[in-house]
Amino acid sequence: MNPKILKTLKFLAFLALGILLFWLVYKDQDVDRLKSILKNDVNYWWVLLSLFLGLLSHISRTMRWNLMIEPLGKKPHTLNTFLAVMVGYLMNLVFPRMGEISRCGVLARYEKMSFTQLIGTVVVERIIDVIMLLLLTLLVVVGQFGQVIQFLDNNPEVNKQLNQLTHSPWSVAVVGLVIVLMAFFWKRMMRTAALGKIRNVLKNFAAGLKSLLHMKQKWEFIFHSVFIWLMYYLMLYVIFLAFDFTSHLPAIAGLTAFVLGSYGMVAPVQGGIGAWHFMVVQALLVYGIDKSDGMVFALVAHTSMTAMMILLGLISLLILPFINRTEV
Template structure:
């Protein structure tokens, strides 16, 4: 009971943090002006194109996950895999980082697979995605270094946080402390029941991680990895054409905005609310877009993406029991 209460309070705290950031971003804005722009000055064709590209990225992520699961000796139904992915996105909007666990749980239940092994495949996915994000970040640093410096100069609080994370003595001492404790008590730790249980879990977990070594369709995996991130980028870029004040911006400006916005998504708040808006708005300011216009852009881009994930996630939750009813009745 206490654990559930603490978990609930943690979720509410993260949500409150996101809403506070969101409020700080929008509190001084002219709401009537925002409403007027959204009603009269937006080419919604490009918003629908953005949502289509987002859907393609989710389908591609489904196929890539299936490729990773195949070395485990199972071929889950494509529909179940897709619906599990959409439930995962929905759960990320409720509890940060819960989506990965949720989609593994859904697929494990309806396909009768090992939950731990599935988590291993998702961790591998996340490692690959982090590498992709690193590549895009290096491209932005290499081509837009001056703009990034300007971004940090415009936002000294972000610059200070980066310096604190990089040179934090608390973090360094904590890591050293854990290493020292493990070294002196390693024999007791290795013979404990908890260690053996963790070892068993890690073995299954490792099987999931090793799927990338044993997969047959490595080129298909690489293709879908690149395609997913291309769709993510284009999903934001095409929204630039929906507004007169961003339609002139270059593809590299969109990439910079995308990368900085993605870092906002890393913040422990549901769906990056507030943090994503702040990063995207400040990125657009660097490229000459007024803050007032950036606020409108960020609101529409984030709201449309979030609305699609909520809708598709809820639909996935509703239809999962029905598409698997016949299978469960036969057991």
């Protein structure tokens, strides 16, 4: 099949899944009530503050990525790195997980860097992000154990899938099979005529992974890693203050909604549409927030975040060629 047609079909499939999930969440929503709340009952100053905090997180991610790149012997322009990050966010809204590849491609082009080395640094980034999310998950489970149990009780299908995943012998078998296949193909690959090229790619990739070990500003890296996720959390929590029905909730409730929403973002749909809304609505339910109110909250929070990423991503695409016109 033509690669372009295949990409188009994948895009349409992911988009259709996201729209279906979104429709399932909002199909019973009272449209007139929704319009009334959006017009009269939202303090949009808090929404603007949320977007500002989100922008700070993107700037911090830019600075952290530059710290990881410096041990590779390169020092890219901060503006180019920031614009590449924003293009990556935009691409994630087109194809899930495409953003990491896109931002590496952008920076490799405009800063004349190795694409595979940049991919290595992004892999390290993602590992750090997963660790941060797991730490926050542990904090929520320990601090809000009752609410987590209630969430699982309200969503038995999630509870069932978790039990199946952790207790099924198939999970162990699949992991074992993957390891065996990787070992087999690795040996086959090492015997091919393209061994030199493969080694070069792996060497560049490993260099990106090792960049963290040779980083001089390790404490600065740790600061940005914490700051990024703090801003992510506050970006959602301040929107609690934009509504009368959520403004009384404690900070830990915002953390619970944030963590569950983050897992919704893992779903293979553009921008977590539908899945993120569902997880946040369900999180708010355990704190006594009516489902219809929770859906309004999720709609405002997700739409504002997504709109900012689209706007900044498009601006970044437009200005990148102009600010680098003398170098490409």
